[in-house]
Amino acid sequence: MKITIKEVAEKAGVSTATVSLVLHNKRRISEETRKKVLKAVRELNYHPSRVARGLVLKQTGNIGFVLTEDHFLRSEPFYTKIFLGTEFETRNSNYFVLLSTIPTEFSDEEPLPRYIVQQNIDGLIVAGKVPLKFVEKISSLNLPIIFIDYYPPKGDYSAVLIDNIHGGLLATQHLIDLGHEKIAFIGGDIEHPSINERLIGYKMALEKYGIQFNADLVVTGEKSTSKENGFNAICVLMERGVEFTAIFACNDAMAIGAMECLKKRDIKIPKQVSVVGFDDIESDIFHDPPLTTVAVPKFDLGIEAMKLMRDLLNKNIRKNKKILVPVELVVRQSTARLQA
Amino acid sequence: MKITIKEVAEKAGVSTATVSLVLHNKRRISEETRKKVLKAVRELNYHPSRVARGLVLKQTGNIGFVLTEDHFLRSEPFYTKIFLGTEFETRNSNYFVLLSTIPTEFSDEEPLPRYIVQQNIDGLIVAGKVPLKFVEKISSLNLPIIFIDYYPPKGDYSAVLIDNIHGGLLATQHLIDLGHEKIAFIGGDIEHPSINERLIGYKMALEKYGIQFNADLVVTGEKSTSKENGFNAICVLMERGVEFTAIFACNDAMAIGAMECLKKRDIKIPKQVSVVGFDDIESDIFHDPPLTTVAVPKFDLGIEAMKLMRDLLNKNIRKNKKILVPVELVVRQSTARLQA
DNA sequence: AAAAACAGGTTAAACGTTTAAATAAAAAAC
DNA sequence: GTTTTTTATTTAAACGTTTAACCTGTTTTT
Known part of the structure; x- marks a missing residue:
């Protein structure tokens, strides 16, 4: 069975509230109890239940990541790398990324990804060009959205774009x-x-x-x-x-x-x-x-998107920020000085 | 705000327990109330909170999907398709898939994917050959594991393999x-x-x-x-x-x-x-x-793995089942009768 | 020396489900 | 017409957190 905050509290000889307080270092906690608690946490290898946490905080801790099927199945791992960047960046936060594809032809009856329907994400990252119908559907959802490498023709959105x-x-x-x-x-x-x-x-x-x-x-x-x-x-x-x-x-x-x-x-x-x-x-x-x-920098695109998402969810940013990720010329052997 | 079971119960004029009972069609519920409840559910577009559900059921509803970085970044979308199969199959269940990669060189200090450390998955799917160190680490975890397209040299596991x-x-x-x-x-x-x-x-x-x-x-x-x-x-x-x-x-x-x-x-x-x-x-x-x-059949490999995982989690299967997915010869133009 | 402020901690409610146990009403058995 | 059984529904506890509100003891202010 998974270790709970109760057991940590017991072991440290404090209340569960104190444990929670220490873990989120809110308010003042004496150095002494802080150490006791941390020690107990370490020794029991305690990890807070995201589920319980999500319930009281009213958040899922999940970020959706959507792209079209053909983008995901492209033979160059372009979008794959973007995804990996996002996934990598979540390691610094407490989110998980739920990846799913949508059909390249997105008709009206097409269901949205299940995590959207069930409202099981806190935000949505959309990578690459997606059907307009899809954009319309998700826009009406009051869900933080970030586009990567695509900006819809109408509307105002947060986006991480290539320069x-x-x-x-x-x-x-x-x-x-x-x-x-x-x-x-x-x-x-x-x-x-x-x-x-x-x-x-x-x-x-x-x-x-x-x-x-x-x-x-x-x-x-x-x-x-x-x-x-x-x-x-x-x-x-x-x-x-x-x-x-x-x-x-x-x-x-x-x-x-x-x-x-x-x-x-x-x-x-x-x-x-x-x-x-x-x-x-x-x-x-x-x-x-x-x-x-x-x-x-494909990886960076994903990283920037996740960072932006985090800022967006923590409300320490105003909506609809756009980020332009810089590119670099790499000179190899397919170009040469014009022959006279 | 998200609709809760309470609101559904109120609208249908029953208790929350009844709503839950109807939704999981447990025990006998009269046809009349059943209809009332379902109607309310539909009208309010109610979707149970996975989080709350997970808390009481002591499950996360997540399945981890691990593969090495280089497998994921391979230019042919081989493993990508397997993943997509898994993801596709979850649509028939209530699980979500958390995809993450591990380094191809998996040293001892290398951290496990966060969802494993935090025990935030109910089961783990491992696709392709992975370092032995990794297999050892996850084996000691008392977590349902299914291997796809790889079978570790020692130990007994559930697996979905190519024939x-x-x-x-x-x-x-x-x-x-x-x-x-x-x-x-x-x-x-x-x-x-x-x-x-x-x-x-x-x-x-x-x-x-x-x-x-x-x-x-x-x-x-x-x-x-x-x-x-x-x-x-x-x-x-x-x-x-x-x-x-x-x-x-x-x-x-x-x-x-x-x-x-x-x-x-x-x-x-x-x-x-x-x-x-x-x-x-x-x-x-x-x-x-x-x-x-x-x-x-790459897609099928993913599908079979997810089906097997579901069976495994519902305990209606004995451990360590192996599935061999059939292959097919596709004759094109690179083979011909031997010239005399 | 009494009042006020503060530091450090605890209590308890809340989050949205599930489900065992309790209850109420109806049907069956005597 | 009681008693028993069955059926349909409700009550309430539990899951593991977070955090506002409260408490207690100490320090500071007056």
């Missing part, structure tokens, strides 16, 4: 610094705020260096940002017959697809075309050449 | 049926029970067809079953100078690595060499040729 604009700027600037001017941008789903922001960064860099923006160099038709679509995007560029010496892909998956397409056409990377990605996924395959990319 | 022997048999048999006799087996970490079992299946098939086992055709030196090691294993075979017309790789990752090595040496698959894998991972890359493999 996509700056990332786009860094990537493009890097290419410009290497002498490139004909820089293509390939991105899937432009509806996705993140992609759009990366494009904005791209445009900002061009403007900063006085390079004329050329819409022909931008491919954003594809539905998703997959490897295949990276491959296809290059095909589209080729068909358009537009000239380019560098590519900024909106993520690594597309960058890798693009590289494959280039290789197939015997275009040398980075000799003839430089390629920059975004995300810094560690693939299990060694890419040739190693990809220059904008590294996203 | 590896049969899978190895199927794969090898398939190759033999195609006329192959010089079949190589490449597997990493032979310490791993699963790998060893697949090898046993391989041997069984050979024996069944009266083919002499040749130790030179077996490569098991590598530490892990990665793509790189699949590549390397083929190099080893080549160096040995042993002839082979087919390869049974202990998993898809190694099979894919092996195929890459063969391609690089201009050996045609399946014309010159047939390749069979194991696991049936859906890679984001379209492999050429599509891999013949032994499909493992």
Whole structure:
């Protein structure tokens, strides 16, 4: 049987209230009793029952973590790392994380995760783009919500976001610094705020260096940002017959697809075309050449979200704070100075 | 504020006990009150507080799910799918799953997951191979444990396992049926029970067809079953100078690595060499040729584990039951009849 | 020296369930 | 028409915490 506060109290020769007081170091407790209690706690290996605690405090101690099925099952552990960051950060608090997925197509009849329906969480973290229907449903719930790597098109929310604009700027600037001017941008789903922001960064860099923006160099038709679509995007560029010496892909998956397409056409990377990605996924395959990319601190995204959640629940923060997590350019061998 | 049983009782004009009784349909309750109560429950959208329930029932309603970090972060969502199966199955019960990882190197000082230390789970599911130290620690805890896809070298446990022997048999048999006799087996970490079992299946098939086992055709030196090691294993075979017309790789990752090595040496698959894998991972890359493999129902593994856990917790099962989940041969284009 | 303030601790109620035991009403047995 | 049995429901205790309110003894203030 689990040790209870009663046994600790008995062993220390004090009341249960005193034990509780010591454990939460509220009010003044003499050094002497404090030590006695702590000793008893240690010796009995006492851990307060979260359940009993939750009952009186009217909180569950659980945080929900939701993402769509396809995000969770993506082969790069992008969201997995974000989750792990969150889980890691809970070790400094007393929360537990309940992970569950929702269907990528979230219809009206689709049930919400059980812990939401049963009101068994104190807050909800939503990672990645989720269906609007889902956002609407959870918004009406009077539940602290934090979005990671996605910001819904309407409404005001707390969110931990990647500094996509700056990332786009860094990537493009890097290419410009290497002498490139004909820089293509390939991105899937432009509806996705993140992609759009990366494009904005791209445009900002061009403007900063006085390079004329050329819409022909931008491919954003594809539905998703997959490897295949990276491959296809290059095909589209080729068909358009537009000239380019560098590519900024909106993520690594597309960058890798693009590289494959280039290789197939015997275009040398980075000799003839430089390629920059975004995300810094560690693939299990060694890419040739190693990809220059904008590294996203996935783990940190999760950590920041959990920290923010904690602050939100402790009410020592005003609602709807946004955090921009910085990114970093990682130069590898897929980019090189423009050949004269 | 959350609706409590009191409010339901009041609305239905009965005592809280009656409400509880109706909800758990214990004892006889008249049809009339039953209806009244259910109506009130529905109208108020009442959901019992797990916390209060847990307090009196002395259970947490949580199941821990542990795996090593590198398993969770593997690029194929193998364990992710197992977890999802578990999570999915909890929807039929009233449990929640708490996912956490442990370091792949689990030293003595390493803390156990917080929910274990705090005794905040009713049972523990362990997926994949975990350090022995960890097994020892949790074994001494008097906690229901179920292993998935791993069985510790010593001790007696409940487990949900892949039918590896049969899978190895199927794969090898398939190759033999195609006329192959010089079949190589490449597997990493032979310490791993699963790998060893697949090898046993391989041997069984050979024996069944009266083919002499040749130790030179077996490569098991590598530490892990990665793509790189699949590549390397083929190099080893080549160096040995042993002839082979087919390869049974202990998993898809190694099979894919092996195929890459063969391609690089201009050996045609399946014309010159047939390749069979194991696991049936859906890679984001379209492999050429599509891999013949032994499909493992990952989702089912998770489901079975959760079902078993439920039975275990309800005590309507004797301890240490083992479940073997069946596998299936999926024939694609990486295997072909032996060319005369 | 009495009153006030304070330090250190305890008592007891509350949180929302479940369920054994008690009770009340109805039905069955005598 | 009692008594007994059965059925349907309620009462109340228990689960393990937290914390406001209270108490007691000591120190400080007046």
